[in-house]
Amino acid sequence: xxxxxxxxxxxxxxxxxxxxxxxxxxxxxxxxxxxxSAAYVILRTNASDGLRGHALAFTTGxxxxxxxxxxxxxxxxxxxxxxxxICADLGGFSRRLVYDPHLRWLGPEKGVMHMAMxxxxxxxxxxxxxxxxxxVWQFLAEMSPEDLVGMVDYRYLTDALTPEESLEILRRAEPxxxxxxxxxxxxxxxxxxxxxxxxxxxxxxxxxxxxxxVADGFTQIKLKVGASIEDDIHRxxxxxxxxxxxxxxxxxxNQRWDVGTAVEWMRRLAAYDPYWIxxxxxxxxxxxxxxxxxEISPIKVATGEHIANRVVFKQLLQADAVDIVQIxxxxxxxxxxxxxxxxxxxxxGVPVCPHAGGVGLCEMVQHLAMFDFVAVSGTxxxxxxxxxxxxxxxxxxxxxxxxxxYQSPSAPGLSAEMHTESLDEYAYPNGPVWAExxx
Amino acid sequence: xxxxxxxxxxxxxxxxxxxxxxxxxxxxxxxxxxxxSAAYVILRTNASDGLRGHALAFTTGxxxxxxxxxxxxxxxxxxxxxxxxICADLGGFSRRLVYDPHLRWLGPEKGVMHMAMxxxxxxxxxxxxxxxxxxVWQFLAEMSPEDLVGMVDYRYLTDALTPEESLEILRRAEPxxxxxxxxxxxxxxxxxxxxxxxxxxxxxxxxxxxxxxVADGFTQIKLKVGASIEDDIHRxxxxxxxxxxxxxxxxxxNQRWDVGTAVEWMRRLAAYDPYWIxxxxxxxxxxxxxxxxxEISPIKVATGEHIANRVVFKQLLQADAVDIVQIxxxxxxxxxxxxxxxxxxxxxGVPVCPHAGGVGLCEMVQHLAMFDFVAVSGTxxxxxxxxxxxxxxxxxxxxxxxxxxYQSPSAPGLSAEMHTESLDEYAYPNGPVWAExxx
Numbered sequence: 001x002x003x004x005x006x007x008x009x010x011x012x013x014x015x016x017x018x019x020x021x022x023x024x025x026x027x028x029x030x031x032x033x034x035x036x037s038a039a040y041v042i043l044r045t046n047a048s049d050g051l052r053g054h055a056l057a058f059t060t061g062x063x064x065x066x067x068x069x070x071x072x073x074x075x076x077x078x079x080x081x082x083x084x085x086i087c088a089d090l091g092g093f094s095r096r097l098v099y100d101p102h103l104r105w106l107g108p109e110k111g112v113m114h115m116a117m118x119x120x121x122x123x124x125x126x127x128x129x130x131x132x133x134x135x136v137w138q139f140l141a142e143m144s145p146e147d148l149v150g151m152v153d154y155r156y157l158t159d160a161l162t163p164e165e166s167l168e169i170l171r172r173a174e175p176x177x178x179x180x181x182x183x184x185x186x187x188x189x190x191x192x193x194x195x196x197x198x199x200x201x202x203x204x205x206x207x208x209x210x211x212x213x214v215a216d217g218f219t220q221i222k223l224k225v226g227a228s229i230e231d232d233i234h235r236x237x238x239x240x241x242x243x244x245x246x247x248x249x250x251x252x253x254n255q256r257w258d259v260g261t262a263v264e265w266m267r268r269l270a271a272y273d274p275y276w277i278x279x280x281x282x283x284x285x286x287x288x289x290x291x292x293x294x295e296i297s298p299i300k301v302a303t304g305e306h307i308a309n310r311v312v313f314k315q316l317l318q319a320d321a322v323d324i325v326q327i328x329x330x331x332x333x334x335x336x337x338x339x340x341x342x343x344x345x346x347x348x349g350v351p352v353c354p355h356a357g358g359v360g361l362c363e364m365v366q367h368l369a370m371f372d373f374v375a376v377s378g379t380x381x382x383x384x385x386x387x388x389x390x391x392x393x394x395x396x397x398x399x400x401x402x403x404x405x406y407q408s409p410s411a412p413g414l415s416a417e418m419h420t421e422s423l424d425e426y427a428y429p430n431g432p433v434w435a436e437x438x439x
Numbered sequence: 440x441x442x443x444x445x446x447x448x449x450x451x452x453x454x455x456x457x458x459x460x461x462x463x464x465x466x467x468x469x470x471x472x473x474x475x476s477a478a479y480v481i482l483r484t485n486a487s488d489g490l491r492g493h494a495l496a497f498t499t500g501x502x503x504x505x506x507x508x509x510x511x512x513x514x515x516x517x518x519x520x521x522x523x524x525i526c527a528d529l530g531g532f533s534r535r536l537v538y539d540p541h542l543r544w545l546g547p548e549k550g551v552m553h554m555a556m557x558x559x560x561x562x563x564x565x566x567x568x569x570x571x572x573x574x575v576w577q578f579l580a581e582m583s584p585e586d587l588v589g590m591v592d593y594r595y596l597t598d599a600l601t602p603e604e605s606l607e608i609l610r611r612a613e614p615x616x617x618x619x620x621x622x623x624x625x626x627x628x629x630x631x632x633x634x635x636x637x638x639x640x641x642x643x644x645x646x647x648x649x650x651x652x653v654a655d656g657f658t659q660i661k662l663k664v665g666a667s668i669e670d671d672i673h674r675x676x677x678x679x680x681x682x683x684x685x686x687x688x689x690x691x692x693n694q695r696w697d698v699g700t701a702v703e704w705m706r707r708l709a710a711y712d713p714y715w716i717x718x719x720x721x722x723x724x725x726x727x728x729x730x731x732x733x734e735i736s737p738i739k740v741a742t743g744e745h746i747a748n749r750v751v752f753k754q755l756l757q758a759d760a761v762d763i764v765q766i767x768x769x770x771x772x773x774x775x776x777x778x779x780x781x782x783x784x785x786x787x788g789v790p791v792c793p794h795a796g797g798v799g800l801c802e803m804v805q806h807l808a809m810f811d812f813v814a815v816s817g818t819x820x821x822x823x824x825x826x827x828x829x830x831x832x833x834x835x836x837x838x839x840x841x842x843x844x845y846q847s848p849s850a851p852g853l854s855a856e857m858h859t860e861s862l863d864e865y866a867y868p869n870g871p872v873w874a875e876x877x878x
Binding site: 030031032033034035059060061062063065066067069070073100101102103104105106107108109110111112113114115154155156157158159255258259260281282283284285286287288291306308309311312314315318319 | 474498509546698750
């Protein structure tokens with residue numbers, strides 16, 4: 001008997017949607033009725049371990065089929081490829097996808113096709129970490145600085161960050177890795193709560209949820225703003241009354257404003273001591289963010305969930321345009337590009353406070369925040385990871401919160417795997433939940 | 440008998456691909472083997488005039504199916520809508536697509552979904568201009584400044600360009616409109632030739648085509664560069680030898696370089712007097728282009744064919760990062776967003792030299808260049824429109840060149856309509872051309 005070479009034998013893509021718009025969960029100034037959805041990918045192999053790689057791209061409902069089709073377009077980059085080779089060279093794997101010349105034309109490195117690459121790259125990481133028997137945060141945090149640098153695509157970065165500088169950053173953080181991993185395991189990673197502040201919620205619901213968040217141990221909450229200044233002042237005052245002066249209240253405009261409007265609006269909210277303004281304007285507007293930041297100081301400026309790639313993050317940092325870098329697990333080209341962004345943030349000394357929520361974004365991005373703490377920035381000071389209590393029940397290894405902190409995952413992989421029952425029940429348009437609604 | 444209200448009754452989407460990689464036509468440093476392709480859209484109505492709206496998104500082959508699927512996702516924004524209302528308010532129509540909150544999540548305003556919106560918006564313009572019995576350039580050039588301003592989405596622009604400033608620009612150009620339109624009709628719009636310079640061509644072919652371009656009346660050619668500096672020096676010298684010192688030679692790196700590499704490379708090519716360097720680095724790198732421009736002056740910096748939207752163009756201008764703005768007919772959100780970009784360029788006094796080539800890009804973008812001349816910038820000084828002699832035979836109203844100049848189209852519409860035979864023959868994967876190849 002000869003040993004069979006382990007190859008990727010199938011890539012399954014699922015269109016899964018949750019009818020979250022029923023309760024206006026997730027509603028904001030630009031997304032009034034989202035149905036949180038996943039273009040979900042499963043990589044299967046013929047290896048005897050039976051392990052599979054799972055990940056997803058996140059959307060808000062309509063268009064999730066386009067996102068799924070974009071993942072399908074990557075089939076030829078995956079099927080038949082050697083599992084051991086992919087897992088041993090995730091840097092090369094990610095570059096092979098990102099530099100496909102035909103698919104690159106559809107971005108480049110942005111939008112539907114880039115998110116599709118991110119999902120497939122993340123699924124490969126999930127598989128690799130499972131094969132190593134480690135949660136992704138630990139899998140990353142135990143890599144050598146040299147191996148981590150090999151994961152990064154430095155194209156377009158070298159005017160701001162070189163491989164040598166990256167090695168220095170990573171080596172500086174090497175000594176305390178074990179202690180910080182132990183600290184993570186015992187006390188978790190700090191979080192903040194977005195749940196109270198969705199724009200569609202009533203005043204009573206806002207106050208009740210804000211109160212609960214503080215009781216649960218969160219030291220920061222976030223309110224959606226941007227539809228009406230009077231309403232925002234009212235809601236900001238309600239929230240401040242409930243949480244008191246010591247809890248940080250961040251606000252989030254979801255790209256609603258022009259540069260001038262952002263400055264005026266935030267000056268009017270300043271009396272209620274907002275901690276940061278998130279997505280004040282277009283995620284593409286580096287110079288706009290820089291001007292807003294200069295003009296509303298000391299209120300901080302945060303953005304990132306819609307930043308397409310490392311090149312835009314690089315410039316936000318070069319232009320002193322942000323106080324907070326908000327990475328997202330499913331927007332850019334997967335874990336590889338997020339390692340680049342974490343290194344950029346470390347180089348410029350700007351804290352990373354990841355975006356989460358949606359479907360599975362908390363599950364995936366917690367690994368990156370924890371890796372950053374253990375092996376990159378080496379600190380949790382002024383860092384908080386977004387938390388939304390939402391759809392976690394669909395995941396095999398859901399996030400676990402205790403006293404306002406994410407508990408470090410211990411199961412191998414990226415925590416992106418959903419229950420088969422959930423994939424089936426919420427399948428769009430033919431799963432029972434949607435068939436009933438006549439989707 | 441009551442009159443039937445004219446509505447859009449069908450949106451037909453076609454995946455059409457041309458096997459251009461056979462001859463390395465279109466090959467460059469990032470696109471070694473493109474098969475020029477179109478995700479082609481036809482809007483049909485029940486109006487008795489039988490007119491249809493045609494447009495396309497351009498891709499390089501694989502992934503064209505994803506692009507087509509993204510157009511399909513816009514079906515609900517089109518089907519059943521009143522034709523007269525859409526044609527009377529193309530500004531409102533484009534904003535309705537761009538601000539669909541769910542589809543916006545897939546960009547925002549970038550990549551596959553934004554190009555899909557551009558295609559559908561352009562098809563609506565084609566229909567509207569046909570109903571008016573005018574080529575699009577004239578249809579635009581006869582609109583009042585107020586109506587043109589109503590076409591533009593000023594969100595994210597007002598820190599650089601307001602509606603009032605736009606009105607001023609357009610009113611300043613009003614007096615000479617008729618004379619300039621007449622000049623266009625008699626002598627056309629200046630062009631430059633990219634045909635000679637594809638990276639995959641031999642030295643002999645490069646020299647022969649460069650010679651022919653000059654004989655044809657072109658005063659500028661363009662060479663692809665970026666794969667090997669020795670090779671680029673060699674090809675630049677060959678070209679300069681053939682065309683002499685008075686013909687402008689632009690070079691195009693198709694995003695191949697990091698910022699530092701771009702500066703070093705262009706300093707080595709400087710001896711051969713390159714006129715502009717196009718796409719020296721990532722299209723997202725505003726600050727990078729600004730630095731390259733400062734460091735290689737007086738060589739000009741040009742970019743735009745991969746710039747996702749007006750927000751990035753705005754910043755390229757704010758940051759003094761480009762000497763030349765290269766609009767593309769099929770990358771951004773259609774004619775509406777291109778009007779915004781033309782106005783931005785006029786505000787900052789930067790010439791627009793559109794990107795063309797591909798499939799139908801020459802046909803479509805000539806209308807925008809001509810509109811700019813007649814009603815926006817009012818000049819062709821230092822403006823040249825890219826020309827590639829390529830796939831025009833598939834179009835019902837192909838571009839017409841005379842002595843290195845585009846002749847103004849006179850047929851109604853956007854010139855994007857392809858012959859039915861071409862749509863059928865090159866249909867992917869089941870048209871005869873592809874079926875034969877076993878696609």
